[in-house]
Amino acid sequence: RKAQTPVVNIVGDHATYHVEHDAPLTADVEGIAWPVSAWVRTSMDARSVAGDGAEAVAAASAAPGQVATLILPANTAWEA
Numbered sequence: 001r002k003a004q005t006p007v008v009n010i011v012g013d014h015a016t017y018h019v020e021h022d023a024p025l026t027a028d029v030e031g032i033a034w035p036v037s038a039w040v041r042t043s044m045d046a047r048s049v050a051g052d053g054a055e056a057v058a059a060a061s062a063a064p065g066q067v068a069t070l071i072l073p074a075n076t077a078w079e080a
Contacts, residue, residue, distance in 0.1 A: 006060035007067045008053075009037070018046060029071050038066035039079035046079035 013029050034042045039059035043052045052070055060068040 004065035006065045007056075008056045008060045009067065009069040010034070010053075010056075011069060011071045013031040013042070013071050013073045017075065019073075033071070034067045036067060037069040038056045038062075039068040040071070041069075042071040042073065043076050044073070066068050 011029055011033065014023065014026060019026060023066040030040050030042060039056065041052050041056065043049045049072065056070040060066050
């Protein structure tokens with residue numbers, strides 16, 4: 001934050017359909033990201049990843065430079 005450098009964090013998470021099972025390693029990733037990020041979003045499917053990524057870059061690039069966190073559930077990598 002002090003350097004005012006744009007940063008995009010890309011964070012992996014469990015597949016969206018695993019979250020309902022409350023596995024032992026499930027965490028509130030958005031809740032962890034918000035205190036250190038000006039922008040946080042979880043892509044819910046593969047079709048939204050590119051647009052969400054572009055919005056993350058735009059949010060991080062906003063003056064004076066922000067931290068943007070994009071959370072990608074595992075299934076967004078293998079869905080078509």
